Amino acid sequence: MTSVLDELQWRGLIHQSTDPDALRSELAKGPMTYYCGFDPTAPSLHMGNLVQILVLRRLQLAGNKPLALVGGSTGLIGDPKESAERTLNSKETVHEWVGRIRAQIEPFLDFDGAYGATMVNNLDWTEGLSTLDFLRDIGKHFRVNKMITKDAVATRLKSEEGISFTEFSYQILQGMDYLELFKRYGCRLQTGGSDQWGNLTAGTDLVRRVTGESVHLLATPLVTKADGTKYGKTEGGTIWLDPELMSPYAFYQFWINAGDADVINLLKIFSFLDREEITELETETAEKPFARAAQKRLAGEVTTLVHGKTETEQAIAASQALFGRGALEELAPSTLRAALSEAGLVQVQDPQLSVAALFKEAGLTAGLGEARRAVAEGGAYINNERVVDADAPVPGDRRLHGRFLVLRRGKKTIAGVEFV
Known part of the structure; x- marks a missing residue:
């Protein structure tokens, strides 16, 4: 039987560990009771946090008990960045974000049975602690x-701005978390990203100094592309898990x-497909890359994990319908608007x-003359129907959901219009 560590290793999820053999x-x-912490320094978790959530889930599926910590106190401070001091958020804002992030994590874990998960908040043991x-x-x-x-601290100390005592103390607060969870729950493993190694070791050191016990760390590598560049950013910004910040269509x-x-590599990290399935997709990608079978499977699996089956089906339907391979009328207004926003949506x-x-307004042609030529050549479409009269307005009853039009030039160039 493959151990969970062997499985994590195969998926490329182990960068560093305190004592692999002992673990x-x-x-x-x-x-084993283990934990991972998530700080509410934004209203949503993102792609990098999803790696940690899925590691929590993989360890639970292997018969271990997860503690998912949302940092109500560490979120008030913020992990030091190498670039500059963080802007402190209000207590009310952090409290709201704790609830939002907790709600994002909970669907991934089981809370019943012998390996039931527990949600914890470090504000519970720090709020009443005197200086x-x-x-x-x-x-x-x-x-x-x-x-x-510590890397971030050392970098900031060399900068003109320096580092405040507040952010300097962050690693002490995080170290307290491990000690408290060790005492309350017998927690003996913390997981996190490799960029957090300095903060992670603060906890193991504190547990050892206070109790004499040795506990464990497991750090995942940063997820990078084959060329070594970082993931997690697009032209539109961060890959958020919250559908209000990044639509399920854009996520897909x-x-x-x-x-x-x-x-x-992404399938190994972000899906629960087994080795055989991933190996088959790897072979298919090498032999028939044009089919993009692995990409389709990846997008379907991850979007379903984060947003559910219905939203995934809508995202797939939108991808097909925009290019004439499905019914635009069947798309939900939110999905259609999200898809058109990605393509380029103008309001008129x-x-x-x-x-x-x-x-012309949608940017599909440089001017009216070019638009008329596109229509005359049969290369202009509205709602997937070829246009024959360039100078006529579009009847109101053609609008999708009463306000949208899907404009297409040729086979692949899409834009949207929203009447306001």
Whole structure:
């Protein structure tokens, strides 16, 4: 039977660990309680956080007990960035974001049975802690000469801006989390990203100093493309998990546009497909890359995990319908608007604008003359129907959901119009 560590290794999810052999031995003995922390420094989690959520889930499926920590106190401080001091958010904002992030994590975990998950908030054990108790009971176990060697701290110390005592203390707060979870739940493993290694080791060091016990860390690598560049950003910004910040359609499009050199790695990290299925897709990608079978499977799997089956089906339907391979009328207004926003959506007020004027406004042609030529050559479509009169307005009853038109020039160039 393949151990969970072997599975994580095959999926490229182990970058660093404190003592791999000891961790393997403890995992083999039976259920291990482990945790990962998520700070509410934004209203949503993103692609990088999804890696950690799925690691929590994989370890739970292997028969271990997860603690998912949302940092109500660490979120008030913020993990130090190498570039500059963070802007502190209000307590009310952080409290709201704690609830939003908790709601994003919960669907991925089981909360019943022998391996049931527990949600925790570090504000529970820090809010009532006095400054004197914090300095006497916790601060005395940290050595400043070691704290300043952490990458982000060292970088900031060399900058003109420096680093505030507030952000400098972040690693102490995170270290407290491991100690508290060790005492309350017998937690013996923390997972996180490799860029957090300095903060992660603050916890193991504190547990050892206070209790004499050795506990474990497991860090995942940063997810990068085959050329070494980072994932997680598009021209539109971060790959958010919240549908209000990134529509399920845009989310689906991000994954389906993965390169052939990256798609198998992404399937290993972000899907629960087994080795046999992924190997088959790897072979198909090598032999028939034009079919993009792996990309389609990746986009479907990840979008379903994050947004559910219905939204995934809508995203697929929109992808097909925009190019004449499905019924535009069957798309939900939110999905259609999201799809058109990705393609390029313009808002117009004049319901009497001609077809040529609409194509010009949408940016599909440089001017009215070019729009008329496109119509005359049979290469202009509205709602997937070929246009024959460039100078006529589009009847109001042609609008999808009463306000949208899908404009297409040729086979692949799409834009949208929304009447306001």
